Amino acid sequence: MYEKIVNADLNGDVRIVDLRSDTISKPTxxxxxxxxxxxxxxxxxxxxxxxxxxxxxxxxxxxxxxxxxxxxxxxxxxxxxxxxxxxxxxxxxxxxxxxxxxxxxxxxxxxxxxxxxxxxxxxxxxxxxxxxxxxxxxxxxxxxxxxxxxxxxxxxxxxxxxxxxxxxxxxxxxxxxxxxxxxxxxxxxxxxDRLQEDHDHAYKIAKAIANLKSEIFKVDLKTVHTNIFMMYFDSSKFTAEDFLERIEEVRESDPIKVSVKAISCDSGCIRFVTYWEITVEDIDIAIKKILSVIRELENKFNE
Structure with a gap:
């Protein structure tokens, strides 16, 4: 796993926040x-x-x-x-x-x-x-x-x-x-009774993306009600694979040494899912990485 996500010799551990699916969660x-x-x-x-x-x-x-x-x-x-x-x-x-x-x-x-x-x-x-x-x-x-x-x-x-x-x-x-x-x-x-925590975590990520008011990456907060939400983007500018590889990759220059995993639903849609093992700290650092990658890709496109 580390060979796939690390693109440089890094000092310290890489934190992995896996938001692909709640099916990967473990028993309590x-x-x-x-x-x-x-x-x-x-x-x-x-x-x-x-x-x-x-x-x-x-x-x-x-x-x-x-x-x-x-x-x-x-x-x-x-x-x-x-x-x-x-x-x-x-x-x-x-x-x-x-x-x-x-x-x-x-x-x-x-x-x-x-x-x-x-x-x-x-x-x-x-x-x-x-x-x-x-x-x-x-x-x-x-x-x-x-x-x-x-x-x-x-x-x-x-x-x-x-x-x-x-x-x-x-x-x-x-x-x-x-x-x-x-x-x-x-x-x-x-x-x-604790499912609401997962719903709140998903909404927190979705809202952070929506608050960027990006012209390329969009989240409709009206549709975010559970622990699953979709982020849509213009696939003529980037592919889903471009985005997924970048949020999973960790570079020496990255301010936050975190690898975030998600999946694509189609060429213009990324899905994020939260579950009981995803902590508040996981959510906060995942947001920082996701927003950082969105800004990076937007700047690359606007060059």
Whole structure:
């Protein structure tokens, strides 16, 4: 890692602030202890107490009757598609920037045999109701004849049973999965209330960039609500790779010996993500490095 980011012999350590994704975050110490002490069982038989409790609490948290613990977000999305589009050759309507379309290796088509009808997303990630109406031809409104709660319960049971069978077919038949579920229980109990810290950290970086009032690099603060935000720029002037390489690189002349990591969403967009391991100090030095690089690239372009 250091060979990639250091471009000179430097005195002292280089601090790395990794803002690529919250998926790289590590378990907390409390999570590790809960995993060590987890009481486990075979979840394929429905006998893992930690998994059962995690599913119960997760369902209760979002006001649902049941939940299903799966191996990944991609698996969750594919299971959902396969449960609702159980017949091969079915079609789903999706935004052209949706995760299932752009980042999941075409699993809905390759594995589920489901076709995707694309709607072009607006800049804020939504798509217009008019576009949806045109795609559907008409919107059908279904009325349940059963009492609402009973109908919901029946549908939920059917969905969960089908989802569980689909999970098994996709290789997600957990055995002693309680080791992971134990960490999930700690997350539900301890981490939700502190999410605002991550949101505030992301907003702090976004606001610092916006306050530069750069003609090239832009952040729309109205869209920054969580621990993830996008910075847009004119890709005819710089490439995403130019920016990412420069914020990651550490030079002898740099006033701050810090390497910041982020990722590009496309040629004119950089994504930053904060999470529990990113400290206030990390945020402050990351801001200094990011702003320094923005000024440097702007000056280079204006020469």
């Amino acid at each position: 110490q409390e999570m590790r202890e809960a995993m060590y002490n987890a009481v486990v069982g075979d979840d394929v038989y429905g006998e893992d107490p930690m998994v059962l409790e995690l599913q119960r609490q997760a369902a209760e948290l979002v006001g649902k009757e049941d939940a299903l613990f799966v191996a990944s977000g991609t698996m969750a999305n594919l299971i959902s598609i396969m449960v609702h589009c159980s017949q091969r050759g079915s079609e789903i309507i999706s935004g052209d920037n949706s995760h299932t379309f752009r980042f999941e290796q075409g699993g809905s088509a390759q594995i589920a045999g489901v076709q995707t009808a694309l709607l072009k997303n607006n800049e804020d990630g939504t798509f217009s109701l008019d576009a949806l109406r045109k795609k559907l031809g008409k919107i059908l409104i279904f009325m349940n004849l059963l009492p609402p709660l009973l109908s919901l319960k029946i549908r939920t049971i059917c969905v969960v049973v089908r989802a569980t069978r689909t999970r098994k077919a996709l290789g997600g038949g957990w055995r002693q999965a309680g080791i992971l579920a134990a960490a999930g229980l700690v997350a539900l109990d301890k981490m939700i």
